[in-house]
Structure formats: structure tokens, C-alpha cells
Amino acid sequence: MRVVRLSLRNFRSYESADVELGAGLTVVTGRNGAGKTNLLDALYFGCTGRSARTTNDRELVRFGQKVTRVEVETEADDGPHRLSVGFEAGQPKRLTADGVRVERLLDVPGRPLVSVFLPDRLELVKGTPSLRRAHVDQVVAALWPARTTTRRGYAQALAQRNALLTRVRDGAVSPTSLAAWDRELARHGIALMADRAAAIDAVAERFGAIAADLGLDGDPRVAYRPRSKATDADGLVAELEERRTSDLERGFSGHGPHRDDLALTRDGRELRAYGSQGQQRLALLALLLAEREAIAATRDAVPVMLLDDVMSELDRERRGRLVELLRGVGQSVVTTTDLEHVPGGDGADVRRLRVEDGEVRADDLREQP
Ligand SMILES: Nc1ncnc2c1ncn2[C@@H]1O[C@H](COP(=O)(O)OP(=O)(O)OP(=O)(O)O)[C@@H](O)[C@H]1O
Structure with a gap:
């Protein structure tokens, strides 16, 4: 096409x-x-x-x-x-x-x-984790269109759990009702983390090679930084339970893949914090080119x-x-x-x-x- x-x-x-x-x-x-x-x-x-x-x-x-x-x-x-x-x-x-x-x-x-490199897009490197999370989810969608349902499922479960947290806090419902939503959130969360990890996995090696090829020195790398250390739904449920008291105080879920990030580094240091403007630009360019290669290798679409x-x-x-x-x-x-x-x-x-x-x-x- x-x-x-x-x-x-x-x-x-x-x-x-x-x-x-x-x-x-x-x-x-x-x-x-x-x-x-x-x-x-x-x-x-x-x-x-x-x-x-x-x-x-x-x-x-x-x-x-x-x-x-x-x-x-x-x-x-x-x-x-x-x-x-x-x-x-x-x-x-x-x-x-x-x-x-x-x-x-x-x-x-x-x-x-389409993949676009504009000066404003440097925010992807410099800006808040939410921009990078949204970007990773777009890459997942471009690589595997059917998997967009995972992110939607997680967002719905998160909204439900947050609504329930405020109701439990206000005494309207019993805290025991949270257990079911912890499990639901964990089920979708683990799937979302797996999709994001797979997408970055498909991009990471290409990123290193392209960034070096474009002259970005210092062992440039991209890595997925999940907030949770859990490897399965039970593990994520346990993490959610540990934080339940603080979640109830705040009235929202403070832990899970909605707090994930993507790290772009040179010599192990975040380009976001330590990179020059030129290095950040090269990293962004390499990231977009690496994603494009990964998509071309996975799908019949470039x-x-x-x-x-x-x-x-x-x-x-x-x-x-x-x-x-x-x-x-x-x-x-x-x-x-x-x-x-x-x-x-x-x-x-x-x-x-x-x-x-x-x-x-x-x-x-x-x-x-
Ligand atoms: N809604 C609009 N209606 C008419 N003109 C507009 C509108 N929005 C932006 N412009 C004009 O578009 C021009 C900028 O165009 P653009 O940003 O595409 O330039 P460019 O060729 O990329 O420039 P540069 O090389 O400086 O980046 C400005 O002159 C601006 O006034």
C-alpha cells in the first residue's frame, strides 16, 4: 500500500x-x-x-x-x-x-x-511519562492492531476500580468488594505489560543499531520501565493489596501499568534529564525509524x-x-x-x-x- x-x-x-x-x-x-x-x-x-x-x-x-x-x-x-x-x-x-x-x-x-518527526515531538523524549506510555501503546496498535482491546480493557477496569475506591472510602460499600476489581485490573494489567514489553523488545535492538548508525554515541538504548515487578496476575494482585490503604486514602489506584515509562538512555543515563537537544533529536529519530522497521518486519505495512x-x-x-x-x-x-x-x-x-x-x-x- x-x-x-x-x-x-x-x-x-x-x-x-x-x-x-x-x-x-x-x-x-x-x-x-x-x-x-x-x-x-x-x-x-x-x-x-x-x-x-x-x-x-x-x-x-x-x-x-x-x-x-x-x-x-x-x-x-x-x-x-x-x-x-x-x-x-x-x-x-x-x-x-x-x-x-x-x-x-x-x-x-x-x-x-504514518510516523511523524516534528520539533514539537521532542516532548516524547523530554516530557512526562504519560506521553511515552501513549506512544508505546500506539506502537503496540501499529504492530498488532487486534491488541488495542487490551489497553481499552485495562482503562475500563482502572476506571471501575477507582470509582469503587472512592465509594469504599466514603463508606458506601464494603472493602471486600475491591478484591474482584483487583483481580480484574491485574488480569488486564499483566496482558498490557506483556504487549508493551513485546513491542519494545521488537524495537530495542533496532534502536541501538540505528541510533549508533546516525552517530549517537554512548551505547544508546531504549527500555520498557514497568512500574510493577509482577510477572503474573497473582503477583500484581498482591502488589495492589499492599497499596490498598494508600489507594483508599487518595481515592485512586497509584500502582500499575498506568504508571509505566519508557527509558531512552546513553551510557545508562536518561536522555530526558541529561541529553543535549541534539542527542534527544537523534534518539527520537532513531526510535521512530526503529519502530518503522519493526512494523515492516511484523506486518505487510510500512x-x-x-x-x-x-x-x-x-x-x-x-x-x-x-x-x-x-x-x-x-x-x-x-x-x-x-x-x-x-x-x-x-x-x-x-x-x-x-x-x-x-x-x-x-x-x-x-x-x-
Ligand atoms: N490557519 C492558517 N491560515 C493561513 N495561514 C496559516 C494558518 N496557520 C498557519 N499559517 C501560516 O503558515 C506559515 C507557516 O507554515 P509552515 O510552518 O508550514 O512553514 P515551513 O515552511 O515549515 O517553515 P519553516 O521552514 O520555518 O519551519 C506561517 O506563515 C503561518 O502564518
Whole structure:
């Protein structure tokens, strides 16, 4: 499956654009502020129904307009498909797959997977554990779509147990009723921990190799850091029982996989706390590339990689390595202010697009003087 075309109307800085993507690497060039990131975000929006930059969809509508609309055409083994997202302030978002309305694009079978590297995404390395947990769960979903039910089951059991904790604390029900929910939470919790561990297991070795390849020294590693030490449901039940008094005082469950984290380290130290901005960027890039490789090895799907302005911060050698990695498999779209920053960017197998004056044009080097 590959993304063939992106069409947009009144999306951010664009009145309209109709863009054909390359089968492999697509390079988008343009000056600062030209609209390169907006183009990547439009592609992300068209594939997922969400922006990669904002949770406020109103920001996506071109100034002075009411409605934005993005369409993505894909080509799969069974033929062409079309996804569309329409948004108008105050209205429910209108999502369609092959012309049929859907609730969520994320649930559409065979929809393109996308992985995006934007400067804001450094928060994944630097920010709170909740961002990393959500990310690991997305990787689980991308690797094994059927396992999304595990996380949902855990979230429901957690909400039920928390509700019960406050009722027990208030004396409305007997503490003995908690035992059943401890078991339920533990059952889902152990399954969720197993999924997360398996996902990171599939990514970890690749991460080390790619990070080193991109020049991140100091034995870079990624590791799953579960809060619980339990190896089975009985063990997790025992841990929950130990903490029951403090849980009752607080009125919520303080222990379990909803407190897990993911550790990105160099020489055993967390990049979150000790890494330079450059090291954090390389680690994030390596993580996304490692996940992409793991997904490609597990499923018949390679996420489309969207990389915003990643080249300017790499030296020539690392740029070369990154381009090699990107050219290896699947589709990727890279933005840059300068085509010179993409080694091999002038190659015949690279699709070049230029953003200028609010428009996107195919950048055919042969036509240039
Ligand atoms: N809703 C909107 N309507 C119209 N223009 C918008 C909207 N949102 C953002 N813009 C404009 O989009 C431009 C920024 O585009 P974008 O971030 O894609 O640039 P870029 O090419 O990635 O730049 P850089 O190289 O500096 O990262 C700004 O000029 C901004 O005013």
C-alpha cells in the first residue's frame, strides 16, 4: 500500500494543493514559513483524521475560511482507496473512507500508517511519562492492531476500580468488594505489560543499531520501565493489596501499568534529564525509524515517514546515513530549506516538490537553468 496523492483545500496556508507523492523518498523544499510543515501536517491529517501539531482543529482552517478538507488517495494490492477529512468549526468532523462515513480513520483497515518527526515531538523524549506510555501503546496498535482491546480493557477496569475506591472510602460499600476489581485490573494489567514489553523488545535492538548508525554515541538504548515487578496476575494482585490503604486514602489506584515509562538512555543515563537537544533529536529519530522497521518486519505495512526539517541539524555524514535508511524501504517525505542538505536528493528516484507563494509544484531539476 502506498500514498499516491494528497489534495487539500483551505488547509493552513494553502488555498488548494494537489500533490503526487513519490514511491520512495519525496523531498519538499521551500523557504522558512513557506508552508512545508503545513503540507506534512495535511498528509498526517488526511491519514489519521488528526493534526500532528495541534489538538485544536480550528487552527487548521485557512484564515478567513470556514471549512478545510483533505483527501488522501492510496494504492493497495486490491486497488485504489480514498480517505477524506472535512472540518468546519462547530460541526462534527466528517471522515470518509472510499466515500463511506466512518467514526475514526484509525480503525479503517488498510489505512496508511504514518510516523511523524516534528520539533514539537521532542516532548516524547523530554516530557512526562504519560506521553511515552501513549506512544508505546500506539506502537503496540501499529504492530498488532487486534491488541488495542487490551489497553481499552485495562482503562475500563482502572476506571471501575477507582470509582469503587472512592465509594469504599466514603463508606458506601464494603472493602471486600475491591478484591474482584483487583483481580480484574491485574488480569488486564499483566496482558498490557506483556504487549508493551513485546513491542519494545521488537524495537530495542533496532534502536541501538540505528541510533549508533546516525552517530549517537554512548551505547544508546531504549527500555520498557514497568512500574510493577509482577510477572503474573497473582503477583500484581498482591502488589495492589499492599497499596490498598494508600489507594483508599487518595481515592485512586497509584500502582500499575498506568504508571509505566519508557527509558531512552546513553551510557545508562536518561536522555530526558541529561541529553543535549541534539542527542534527544537523534534518539527520537532513531526510535521512530526503529519502530518503522519493526512494523515492516511484523506486518505487510510500512509507515509513511514524515520528517520535518531534520536535515539542517545533522552533519553531512549523518544526513547521508539517514537518506540511505529512508531510501531502503517504504515512503518518506522530508522537508528542507535547501535541497543540498539531502544527499542524493537530486536522484532520479526522488520526487521533489517546491513550496512557493502558497503553492506546491513539482520541482523538476532538469527544467532549471
Ligand atoms: N490557519 C492558517 N491560515 C493561513 N495561514 C496559516 C494558518 N496557520 C498557519 N499559517 C501560516 O503558515 C506559515 C507557516 O507554515 P509552515 O510552518 O508550514 O512553514 P515551513 O515552511 O515549515 O517553515 P519553516 O521552514 O520555518 O519551519 C506561517 O506563515 C503561518 O502564518
